[in-house]
Amino acid sequence: MVIVQERMIGQRPGGRSSRVLAAIHTAVGELVGAGVDRITFPVIAERAGVNPTTLYRRWNDVNALLEEVTVGALTRDGEAAPDVGTLEGDLAAWADAIVTDIARPERARYLRAMVGARTELVSHCAVTDRRREQARDVIDRAHDRGEAAPTEGQVIDHLISPLYYRVIFALPVDEEYGHRLVRDVLAMIRG
Amino acid sequence: MVIVQERMIGQRPGGRSSRVLAAIHTAVGELVGAGVDRITFPVIAERAGVNPTTLYRRWNDVNALLEEVTVGALTRDGEAAPDVGTLEGDLAAWADAIVTDIARPERARYLRAMVGARTELVSHCAVTDRRREQARDVIDRAHDRGEAAPTEGQVIDHLISPLYYRVIFALPVDEEYGHRLVRDVLAMIRG
DNA sequence: TGGGAAAGCCAATATTTTTGCGTTAGTGAC
DNA sequence: GTCACTAACGCAAAAATATTGGCTTTCCCA
Numbered sequence: 401m402v403i404v405q406e407r408m409i410g411q412r413p414g415g416r417s418s419r420v421l422a423a424i425h426t427a428v429g430e431l432v433g434a435g436v437d438r439i440t441f442p443v444i445a446e447r448a449g450v451n452p453t454t455l456y457r458r459w460n461d462v463n464a465l466l467e468e469v470t471v472g473a474l475t476r477d478g479e480a481a482p483d484v485g486t487l488e489g490d491l492a493a494w495a496d497a498i499v500t501d502i503a504r505p506e507r508a509r510y511l512r513a514m515v516g517a518r519t520e521l522v523s524h525c526a527v528t529d530r531r532r533e534q535a536r537d538v539i540d541r542a543h544d545r546g547e548a549a550p551t552e553g554q555v556i557d558h559l560i561s562p563l564y565y566r567v568i569f570a571l572p573v574d575e576e577y578g579h580r581l582v583r584d585v586l587a588m589i590r591g
Numbered sequence: 592m593v594i595v596q597e598r599m600i601g602q603r604p605g606g607r608s609s610r611v612l613a614a615i616h617t618a619v620g621e622l623v624g625a626g627v628d629r630i631t632f633p634v635i636a637e638r639a640g641v642n643p644t645t646l647y648r649r650w651n652d653v654n655a656l657l658e659e660v661t662v663g664a665l666t667r668d669g670e671a672a673p674d675v676g677t678l679e680g681d682l683a684a685w686a687d688a689i690v691t692d693i694a695r696p697e698r699a700r701y702l703r704a705m706v707g708a709r710t711e712l713v714s715h716c717a718v719t720d721r722r723r724e725q726a727r728d729v730i731d732r733a734h735d736r737g738e739a740a741p742t743e744g745q746v747i748d749h750l751i752s753p754l755y756y757r758v759i760f761a762l763p764v765d766e767e768y769g770h771r772l773v774r775d776v777l778a779m780i781r782g
Numbered sequence: 783t784g785g786g787a788a789a790g791c792c793a794a795t796a797t798t799t800t801t802g803c804g805t806t807a808g809t810g811a812c
Numbered sequence: 813g814t815c816a817c818t819a820a821c822g823c824a825a826a827a828a829t830a831t832t833g834g835c836t837t838t839c840c841c842a
Binding site: 411416450451458 | 822
Binding site: 604605606607608633643644 | 828830832837838840
């Protein structure tokens with residue numbers, strides 16, 4: 401006589417598992433920050449003091465792990481888009497912040513790894529979701545001041561997309577370029 | 592007595608080398624087209640009837656080979672941007688062509704692999720250079736007709752970039768989206 | 783033709799990935 | 813508390829992939 405006990409089969413968030421996960425995330429961050437070129441599971445595992453098998457079991461490949469770390473880091477630091485007082489000023493200052501952020505070599509490494517991890521269509525991109533919220537803020541402030549403003553989609557398509565596109569294809573990005581994009585977006589809403 | 596003979600030390604375009612190269616390119620194309628998920632050097636080598644070492648010697652990694660194949664394919668099919676008779680019509684038809692092109696799963700696979708291959712800054716992106724030429728054509732035709740037209744850079748930044756951005760991040764793309772981008776670009780030059 | 787080197791192949795080695803299975807340690811039930 | 817259950821980790825062996833040294837083929841040019 402066997403009684404199959406019905407129980408909540410769930411994850412295990414506490415204790416050792418979380419410690420291991422934290423160690424792995426930290427290790428990845430250190431390696432990427434140090435500019436290590438060959439980031440493999442064995443390398444990460446050694447630095448985290450963990451068995452490589454654990455990594456292979458939990459993630460399909462290195463890119464998937466890098467994506468997870470990236471998303472975690474991006475959702476954690478929730479700085480708001482700068483508030484300068486005008487739409488053009490807000491957009492320009494925000495573009496500057498984005499440029500200095502994504503022009504960092506390790507951020508580029510993360511982004512490219514993320515792209516490699518994608519295999520099938522998704523409805524939204526976690527990495528740029530934060531950007532979407534920030535765009536929302538800037539636009540709302542403009543509306544409150546009675547200024548005409550682009551839509552959220554327009555900001556994503558014509559400011560965020562070109563910037564990320566360039567970083568991903570390893571093309572140079574600077575503040576002047578960001579400002580040009582801002583001018584284009586503003587011209588768009590006057591058209 | 593040794594005489595170091597000064598000779599053109601160059602590549603070797605003919606004979607076996609070119610046959611091997613062609614076989615490799617073909618093999619990659621077939622594998623990508625067939626949707627094979629794990630494309631490794633041994634797999635490619637077997638299909639091409641070549642020793643894997645040849646691949647390791649010639650390319651640093653699979654992504655580098657995929658990039659080469661991609662660039663070759665893109666520069667080969669040199670269809671011109673459609674000529675409808677108006678700037679808006681040209682841009683819309685061109686956007687449609689791009690959407691149907693890059694929405695294909697194997698193209699997305701190529702693009703993502705390319706991105707993974709990039710490690711250091713480059714001055715231009717071979718894959719989108721063809722797009723730049725096409726943009727140039729559309730803009731020149733508009734100018735010839737006396738129409739106001741965006742700059743080449745604007746077309747790249749606000750039409751090409753958002754489209755590729757979406758494909759790379761595995762976000763859905765359709766013709767309606769392309770048309771929205773075209774409308775934004777046109778609004779921009781009126782602003 | 784024939785010298786010289788580019789490009790291939792083969793074989794040995796290193797590294798990474800995969801898999802089966804024993805062990806550790808969170809978690810809920812009592 | 814302690815017990816049963818099992819998710820998650822570790823270990824070790826095997827498979828696959830990547831790397832490297834040295835030899836052979838075959839283009840290319842004189």
